[in-house]
Amino acid sequence: MAKVLMKGNEAIGAAAINAGCRYFFGYPITPQNEVPEYMSRELPKVGGVFVQAESEVAAINMVYGASGAGARVMTSSSSPGIALKQEGITYIAGAELPCVIVNIMRGGPGLGGIQPAQSDYNQSTRGGGNGDYKLLVYAPANLQEMVDMVQEAFDAADYYRNPVLVVGDGMIGQMMEPVEFKPYVSKYELAEKTWATDGTKGKRGPNIINSLFLDPAKLEDHNVKLQAKYKAIKENEARAELYNMDNAQVVIVAYGTTSRIAKNAIESLKKEGIEVGLIRPQTLWPFPDRAFETLPEACKGLLVVEMSMGQMIDDVKLATSCRLPVEFYGRSGGMIPEPDAIADKIKEMLGGVK
Amino acid sequence: MINEKVICAGFGGQGVMSMGQLMTYAGMLENKEVSWLPSYGPEMRGGTANCNVIVSEQMIGSPVITNDATAAIVMNLPSLDKFESHVEAGGMILVNSSLITKKVKREDVSAYYIPANEIANELGNPRIANMVMLGAYLELAKPVDTGSILEAFKKVFGESKAHLVPLNKEALERGAAFVKALRA
Numbered sequence: 001m002a003k004v005l006m007k008g009n010e011a012i013g014a015a016a017i018n019a020g021c022r023y024f025f026g027y028p029i030t031p032q033n034e035v036p037e038y039m040s041r042e043l044p045k046v047g048g049v050f051v052q053a054e055s056e057v058a059a060i061n062m063v064y065g066a067s068g069a070g071a072r073v074m075t076s077s078s079s080p081g082i083a084l085k086q087e088g089i090t091y092i093a094g095a096e097l098p099c100v101i102v103n104i105m106r107g108g109p110g111l112g113g114i115q116p117a118q119s120d121y122n123q124s125t126r127g128g129g130n131g132d133y134k135l136l137v138y139a140p141a142n143l144q145e146m147v148d149m150v151q152e153a154f155d156a157a158d159y160y161r162n163p164v165l166v167v168g169d170g171m172i173g174q175m176m177e178p179v180e181f182k183p184y185v186s187k188y189e190l191a192e193k194t195w196a197t198d199g200t201k202g203k204r205g206p207n208i209i210n211s212l213f214l215d216p217a218k219l220e221d222h223n224v225k226l227q228a229k230y231k232a233i234k235e236n237e238a239r240a241e242l243y244n245m246d247n248a249q250v251v252i253v254a255y256g257t258t259s260r261i262a263k264n265a266i267e268s269l270k271k272e273g274i275e276v277g278l279i280r281p282q283t284l285w286p287f288p289d290r291a292f293e294t295l296p297e298a299c300k301g302l303l304v305v306e307m308s309m310g311q312m313i314d315d316v317k318l319a320t321s322c323r324l325p326v327e328f329y330g331r332s333g334g335m336i337p338e339p340d341a342i343a344d345k346i347k348e349m350l351g352g353v354k
Numbered sequence: 355m356i357n358e359k360v361i362c363a364g365f366g367g368q369g370v371m372s373m374g375q376l377m378t379y380a381g382m383l384e385n386k387e388v389s390w391l392p393s394y395g396p397e398m399r400g401g402t403a404n405c406n407v408i409v410s411e412q413m414i415g416s417p418v419i420t421n422d423a424t425a426a427i428v429m430n431l432p433s434l435d436k437f438e439s440h441v442e443a444g445g446m447i448l449v450n451s452s453l454i455t456k457k458v459k460r461e462d463v464s465a466y467y468i469p470a471n472e473i474a475n476e477l478g479n480p481r482i483a484n485m486v487m488l489g490a491y492l493e494l495a496k497p498v499d500t501g502s503i504l505e506a507f508k509k510v511f512g513e514s515k516a517h518l519v520p521l522n523k524e525a526l527e528r529g530a531a532f533v534k535a536l537r538a
Contacts, residue, residue, distance in 0.1 A: 003382060005375075005378060030395065031394055170394070171418070174391065175389060175392070176390035177388065177389050178388060257417070260415045261416040264416045267415065339420065
């Protein structure tokens with residue numbers, strides 16, 4: 001199929017429908033409003049259902065219900081809205097149900113602002129809700145990758161029976177780029193949803209969707225089972241892009257749109273004879289630890305660049321066991337890092353004068 | 355090698371977003387790398403709106419244009435004040451002189467003053483001032499062919515607006531002719 005020029009938020013909607021999503025429940029918030037707008041227009045055309053819920057809490061619980069009934073379902077929001085959904089997300093994780101959640105991040109804390117940010121890294125990867133649970137978290141950097149990851153997210157959610165989070169920021173949600181909807185081939189073998197509460201038809205006992213286990217021994221067993229699943233996700237799904245790593249004196253670690261700004265800094269430093277690499281986590285959880293196992297000989301340190309005050313830095317220190325210095329450069333509140341500022345920080349790390 | 359980084363800016367309603375979208379779509383039709391990044395939020399609703407457009411023959415890194423714009427197309431005074439410093443040395447600033455009486459202060463960029471609203475009025479449609487500016491820019495920088503812009507017009511605005519293609523073509527041509535005369 002030919003390329004089409006789409007806005008990021010619309011591409012998310014189109015990718016979801018392409019992946020078989022037929023139910024969307026959400027509540028408006030900038031900068032992701034084009035996702036529900038697109039779904040409200042397009043889902044009825046394919047026999048799907050769009051509901052603008054009375055709140056984010058209602059929306060995520062509608063997702064819980066639809067997923068329990070075996071549907072392919074999605075919700076989207078932006079930072080404060082995702083914060084409101086956390087209760088539902090931990091219930092869905094506890095009940096082992098598949099769904100896709102999209103967070104087009106804006107500045108925080110609190111209501112924050114509406115401009116791009118990445119300050120929900122900890123919320124995404126550490127579990128914003130209660131209990132020992134994990135979400136598979138994809139972090140695309142361009143619209144084609146967004147489309148591919150949203151489609152894959154539905155399959156991964158079904159395969160692991162786990163909520164999957166796709167994170168972007170206001171920039172990727174609002175920008176336009178060409179995208180291509182290639183015939184999608186699933187990499188997962190998906191089993192029939194025999195657990196779904198879609199009616200016994202008098203032929204089987206009722207299925208129960210539940211996250212309440214009052215017997216401590218049973219709840220512990222449940223947690224052990226969940227951990228085994230998270231271990232499998234960790235082994236199979238961690239992913240990163242490596243860029244310009246040969247002979248890199250410093251390696252930048254950045255995800256999403258920030259990685260693109262970092263690439264501009266890398267290209268401008270290359271012209272000055274300074275080689276800088278990039279590790280771009282494509283999954284935030286599981287974190288791509290393996291990408292940090294063999295860093296270039298010349299590497300003197302790592303620079304984490306985020307649109308936050310520094311949240312991913314902990315994971316980079318863990319992945320490298322702190323064997324190299326890990327520095328940070330970030331902007332927050334909707335301010336966007338500039339390539340020159342990143343380049344200056346790298347020169348400072350290398351001990352050069354500006 | 356084409357690597358154009360353009361800031362289109364003006365009041366909400368002056369068509370700066372669509373000007374950028376047409377260029378982006380046209381670049382895609384010509385198999386170039388493209389990106390379009392809008393400002394969003396309160397300024398969209400009546401204040402100053404802008405978009406960053408990149409049309410390139412190489413892979414695009416950041417879609418954000420920071421102090422390295424090859425061109426700025428400014429439709430109103432606040433946009434000139436805001437973006438004059440964002441153009442790289444040797445770049446160009448296209449000023450809608452119908453609404454901006456101020457001159458470009460910098461001497462390391464080329465400034466072109468185009469009375470876009472007057473030309474649009476002569477064409478009988480004041481809403482087409484953006485296309486006059488776009489025509490001028492296409493003539494100066496040649497990031498995409500005018501034909502691709504008109505092809506993109508049908509894609510961006512739909513077949514229902516296809517009857518406006520001749521008017522838009524004329525506006526592009528008038529803008530191009532104006533800067534051609536300036537240079538001659």
